[in-house]
Amino acid sequence: MTRVLHLSTYGAKSGAGVAALRLLEAERSYGLDAELLLMAPNSETLAGVHALGNDRRLYRAWQCQLWSERALVALLNGFNREQTFKTSLGRLGISMRVLRPYLAKVDLIHLHWTQHAFLSLRTLEELCKLGLPVVITLHDYWWAQGIEQMETKPSELSAPLRRLDRQVRQRKAELMAYYPIHWVTVSSSLANEVSRPPIIPRLGVSTIGNVLSAHYYQQAQSQGSRDTNEQVPYQILFVATRVDDPIKGWSYLSTAMRQLADLAGEQRAQMQLTLVGALSDRTLLKQIPIPVEHLGSISDAERLRSLYAESSVLISTSERESFGQTILESLACGTPVIARDSGGPADIVIDGVNGALVAHDKPQEMATALWQHFTEARVYQPEACRATALRFAPTAIAQQYAQLYAQLIDDTQRANS
Structure with a gap:
């Protein structure tokens, strides 16, 4: 041995x-x-x-x-x-x-x-x-x-x-x-x-x-229906250790959300951005023009898994990402990912199958991809998301x-x- x-x-x-x-x-x-x-x-x-x-x-x-x-x-x-x-x-x-x-x-x-x-x-x-x-x-x-x-x-x-x-x-x-x-x-x-x-x-x-952790591996193997959030039709999830860490791309994220709000008009009320992770400056939340909720850091694995499963989509806006563990976890729960092309996500996100990979320097592409998903112009099947996670x-x-x-x-x- x-x-x-x-x-x-x-x-x-x-x-x-x-x-x-x-x-x-x-x-x-x-x-x-x-x-x-x-x-x-x-x-x-x-x-x-x-x-x-x-x-x-x-x-x-x-x-x-x-x-x-x-x-x-x-x-x-x-x-x-x-x-x-x-x-x-x-x-x-x-x-x-x-x-x-x-x-x-x-x-x-x-x-x-x-x-x-x-x-x-x-x-x-x-x-x-x-x-x-x-x-x-x-x-x-x-x-x-x-x-x-x-x-x-x-x-x-x-x-x-x-x-x-x-x-x-x-x-x-x-x-x-x-x-x-x-x-x-x-x-x-x-x-x-x-x-x-x-x-x-x-x-x-x-x-x-x-x-992929054993916990999420078991989730990916399950073919049951995903949880849905009945109060918010379209829930956008963002997970990081520190939400406003420069490496996680807050500027890119806030710009994409403003452009998404422009595309959505009055329909922005049907959307919510949920932030998981520490936030050193809560005034930054004012930069988000759609409803936003900051949950702080979450150490409970089951609660985080539920958030992945309840969300419509996970977004990743990192300036640089060597892998993308949260991306993998989201896919294991059947939730698609729209990620900035920042390195590691390219090995996990298959454009059009389990989400979308958008240009590193064009937050408007993320806004467009989210809008297309919201309007069901692009649909990603939970089974396809889980299958790609199982590669890991x-x-x-x-x-x-x-x-x-x-x-x-x-x-x-x-x-x-």
Whole structure:
């Protein structure tokens, strides 16, 4: 039985952490001996999950390193907060002494989002020296760049941070060229992006999507009728961790809603935009000219599932999206998706089948697609939506990883023999 150790800084409170937890569950169900080591404290009761942060001593040590790194970024960037949490330096992290007890009898190491002072580049090299194959799933652009996590072009970094960026970029290139590291991207668009920089590992890049959670997988298998909202004939759903996060495209969303209101005229009263997620400035709701309801953050999986099922359509307006977990969840509930073409959604949304993919720089296309759906000029069948979600079923994704693991373990054993 293949023994895999996954590592992720965060658990259920981050998108990458959720993806790692779902993959762990899928792999264990598939028959792999998989475990997940988290840095942050975690209350998950899922089998195979270990959280270093649940140990107060280790938690304090990690927090000290994390905030030391954040303070250095702020200092080097002239105390401009813009980059404080958008960069990771890769210099500080947990020592091998802490990790070693979890590495016994492991066949392969699988890294997810390990920034924020969990795994330093020095510790990564020490892990590679164990002679085990290493897989890194990219949930953003950090491994393919220097210190930045999301930007694919030079951002507003100070001269000291630019120098540090070049140093980190060079260090990553050296590691990828020398050690048996294999990248996995969660979408084909992300694969195209990270294949351009000169940091590509010598073992190459694979593309394997995120796992549809077991909860939503069961929903997708059900062919029962979708729930309907009797009070609001046309309910538009938007789900994000933080609704007004610039990366989630609030400007695009509000513009599309204004143009939809123009198309709808008096019929706008039959529509409602429902927002799920934190909102730092409630005055932004005044920019939406159709009825709008902000529900705040929702951690109850069943309540969120009901919202997906009750809605007429989910919209995704992200400036950049590496995958699109909410898109997958909506489709599993039989609800179509109209998404901005921002990367990952292109791997999930099939135009005219389970929704529409609209131009990145044309919010009027989203407004038009919503209007056509509202007027039934375009109809998307719930069965088709569910069928496309099932492409990311736990067994299917676990099988792809199992095949990749087996190949990498075999290649490594040959190279070491």
